[in-house]
Amino acid sequence: MGISVNQLETVEMFKTLDIESLSFLENNKVCQSFKKNKPLFVEGSYPTGVFCITKGKVKVFTLGESGKEQIIRIASDGDVVGFRAMFSEEPYKLSATTLEECNICFIKISHFMEQIHEHPELLQAVLKEISKESGERAMFIKTMAQKTVRERIAIVLLVLEDIYKEDPINLSREDLANFVGTATETTIRILKEFKEDELIEINGRKIILNDTNGMKKEAGY
Amino acid sequence: MGISVNQLETVEMFKTLDIESLSFLENNKVCQSFKKNKPLFVEGSYPTGVFCITKGKVKVFTLGESGKEQIIRIASDGDVVGFRAMFSEEPYKLSATTLEECNICFIKISHFMEQIHEHPELLQAVLKEISKESGERAMFIKTMAQKTVRERIAIVLLVLEDIYKEDPINLSREDLANFVGTATETTIRILKEFKEDELIEINGRKIILNDTNGMKKEAGY
DNA sequence: CGAAAGATTGACTGAGTTCAACTGAAGTGG
DNA sequence: CCACTTCAGTTGAACTCAGTCAATCTTTCG
Numbered sequence: 214m215g216i217s218v219n220q221l222e223t224v225e226m227f228k229t230l231d232i233e234s235l236s237f238l239e240n241n242k243v244c245q246s247f248k249k250n251k252p253l254f255v256e257g258s259y260p261t262g263v264f265c266i267t268k269g270k271v272k273v274f275t276l277g278e279s280g281k282e283q284i285i286r287i288a289s290d291g292d293v294v295g296f297r298a299m300f301s302e303e304p305y306k307l308s309a310t311t312l313e314e315c316n317i318c319f320i321k322i323s324h325f326m327e328q329i330h331e332h333p334e335l336l337q338a339v340l341k342e343i344s345k346e347s348g349e350r351a352m353f354i355k356t357m358a359q360k361t362v363r364e365r366i367a368i369v370l371l372v373l374e375d376i377y378k379e380d381p382i383n384l385s386r387e388d389l390a391n392f393v394g395t396a397t398e399t400t401i402r403i404l405k406e407f408k409e410d411e412l413i414e415i416n417g418r419k420i421i422l423n424d425t426n427g428m429k430k431e432a433g434y
Numbered sequence: 435m436g437i438s439v440n441q442l443e444t445v446e447m448f449k450t451l452d453i454e455s456l457s458f459l460e461n462n463k464v465c466q467s468f469k470k471n472k473p474l475f476v477e478g479s480y481p482t483g484v485f486c487i488t489k490g491k492v493k494v495f496t497l498g499e500s501g502k503e504q505i506i507r508i509a510s511d512g513d514v515v516g517f518r519a520m521f522s523e524e525p526y527k528l529s530a531t532t533l534e535e536c537n538i539c540f541i542k543i544s545h546f547m548e549q550i551h552e553h554p555e556l557l558q559a560v561l562k563e564i565s566k567e568s569g570e571r572a573m574f575i576k577t578m579a580q581k582t583v584r585e586r587i588a589i590v591l592l593v594l595e596d597i598y599k600e601d602p603i604n605l606s607r608e609d610l611a612n613f614v615g616t617a618t619e620t621t622i623r624i625l626k627e628f629k630e631d632e633l634i635e636i637n638g639r640k641i642i643l644n645d646t647n648g649m650k651k652e653a654g655y
Numbered sequence: 656c657g658a659a660a661g662a663t664t665g666a667c668t669g670a671g672t673t674c675a676a677c678t679g680a681a682g683t684g685g
Numbered sequence: 686c687c688a689c690t691t692c693a694g695t696t697g698a699a700c701t702c703a704g705t706c707a708a709t710c711t712t713t714c715g
Contacts, residue, residue, distance in 0.1 A: 275576050278654060283576040301565035307572055336557065343564050344522035350571035351527055355496050355504040357578035358615030362671065386694060394579030396672055401695060417680085418693080433499060583703065607662060617704055622663060638712080639662085 220244060220267045220318055225291045226338050234332045238325075242318040253309040253317065254295050260305060262321040263296045269315025270376070272388060275307050284392040285350070287312070287384075289376050297343060299325070312384070360433065362395045366403050367431035369393050370413070374422045381419040407431070441465060441488045441539055446512045447563055448486075450555045458549060463539040474530040474538065475516050481526060483542040484517045490536025491597070493609060496528050505613040506571070508533070508605075510597050518564060520546075533605070581654065583616045587624050588652035590614050591634070595643045602640040628652070 221227050221239055230238075242265070247253070253264050256275055264271075266288055273286040273294060285307060288294045298305045299322060311317075329336050356365060369392050373382045384392075390400040404420070407413045412428050414421040422428060442448050442460055451459075463486070468474070474485050477496055485492075487509055494507040494515055506528060509515045519526045520543060532538075550557050577586060590613050594603045605613075611621040625641070628634045633649050635642040643649060 275572060277576060277580040279580070281580055283579050285572045285575060297565050297568055299565075300561045301569055302562060303566070303569065306569040330554075333551075336561075340521045340557075340561055340564070341523060343561070343568055344518050344520075345524070347518055347564055347568040347571060348522055348524065348527040350568060350575060351496060351506045354506060354571060354574050354578055354615075355498060357575060358504050359498040359500070359502060394575075397693090398673085398695080399671060402671095405695085618661090619663080619705080620703060623703095626663085 220316070221265060223267060223291050224265050224293060226293050226342055227335070229334045229338050230328075230332065231334075234328050234335065237328060238320055241324040242320050244316060244318045247311045247315040247317055249311060249313050251311045251315075253311070254305050256305045256308045258305055260295055260298045260322065262319050263299065263325055264294045264309070265318040265320065266290055266292050266294065267316045267318060269317075270312040271309050271315065271317075272312050273307050273309045274391065282388075282391040283394060284388060285353075287373065287376050287392070293342075296325075296339065297346070300339070300343070312388070357394055362393065362399055363403050364431065364433045365393045365395070366400060367407075367428050367433075370407075370420070370422060371425070371428055371432060373420075374425065381416065381421045383419050385418060441537070442486060444488060444512050445486045445514060447514050447559050448556070450559050451549075451553065452555075455549050455553045455556065459541055459545065462545040463541050465537060465539045468532045468536040468538055470532055470534050472532045472536075474532070475526050477526045477529045479526055481516055481519045481543065483540050484520065484546055485515045485530070486539040486541065487511055487513050487515065488537045488539060490538075491533040492530050492536065492538075493533050494528050494530045495612065503609075503612045504615060505609060506574075508594065508597050508613070514563075517546075517560065518567070521560070521564070533609070578615055583614065583620055584624050584627075585652065585654045586614045586616070587621060588628075588649050588654075591628075591641065591643060592646070592649055592653060595646065602637065602642045604640050606639060 219239070221235060221242065227235055227238065244267070247269070253271065254260065268290055271288040271292075271294055272284050273288060274282040274284040276282055288309070294309050295305070329339065356368060360368065366389075369389065370382065373384070373392075377383065386400055386404075387397050389404075390397040393400060404413065404415065407428075408415050410427070412422070412424045412431065414423055440460065442456060442463065448456055448459065465488070468490070474492065475481065489511055492509040492513075492515055493505050494509060495503040495505040497503055509530070515530050516526070550560065577589060581589065587610075590610065591603065594605070594613075598604065607621055607625075608618050610625075611618040614621060625634065625636065628649075629636050631648070633643070633645045633652065635644055
């Protein structure tokens, strides 16, 4: 834990900030290393600040009555999580947990809001981010309602490819299933088919996409 | 069509505005009466302004490949639709169509943005609105992924009860199905069961909720 | 009044869930 | 370092919820 410099530069949402306000945030952040499977925040509690991921992956999810997680988003380096609840003035509707070891900078609400009020371009960036998010979620609703499980698995693999970039996709089968919105067993069965069709390679829990175009066909676009 | 006064007072999002900026919007709005089934905007096109509903209901939806609509929201008197795309600087991801005869005030982007920049409280209200929307959509994703069709129909009926208030719910079976994310036939069958269990009354296409608590049980809360 | 659209019902089918058993990998403590 | 536990991953089989198709009935509206 501690204060360190020049970590927020990589944060997408802060790209539009001038040096002055960026360094204000830099000076007021608290950076911390998180082990795997550590919660950043839990649905129902109230936000105290925002989390900027500088290294690692975080799952953002919500629990159903049965205790089953629905993953809404996998956040990665350069992403900010937990800012939505700040502006809706509600408790968190979602929880966030690290998927691997992470470096995360925490910025207190008061400091973040201070910069927002002084720097309209940050507000603009936040508004744009939340607007995009809301639009993507509408599309996700449609996907859930209209696509088969097979198509949804293909879609999620394509989304994850973007997030994991060069690296193989590295999620438990259960997390994968909870992102797709299906049973773990179904996920495993369909992954096996994709492997047999040479769309992916499987090394233990790691998945490598071999044929992005083929996968897009599976996704039904 | 034409200009008329004091219509925007009923718009929830403008409640925080002072008289001065409200009257600016009043003076720059264009009010229009829309017949049933008229599109306000279509996904893929670019926003030119926002739509304030002063009378009537509007469905906000997106089309799947098969041509099936997924309804994301039913907007009503006092709601503003079509502002999300303005801030994400993208084309519309959703379409909006009137469900009945509507009175709708249109405010051009330039006028809306002008007020936003001059009146931070409007920006605050917009940000809050979009944040809430995004949170609700995350919950909707979970509902789609984890709830049975029967539960989802109950949930949608409860949502619609809030929107239609005193009036009976008045949607086609197809629209209802497209909100729930299911087939029309399934919707009809389950509505019949709810009627037999005396949770609802059915008069043609109109539905009256008799037993809100019973319906909440069906919704699984 | 007649046509067209929307609502309803029945029969059938199949995608995906659930349950149960088994395998393999990864820790963990003696 | 190995035996033991534990958890993730995998496979099989049975079952069921919900979708599809087709026919019919009802309402709406020109």
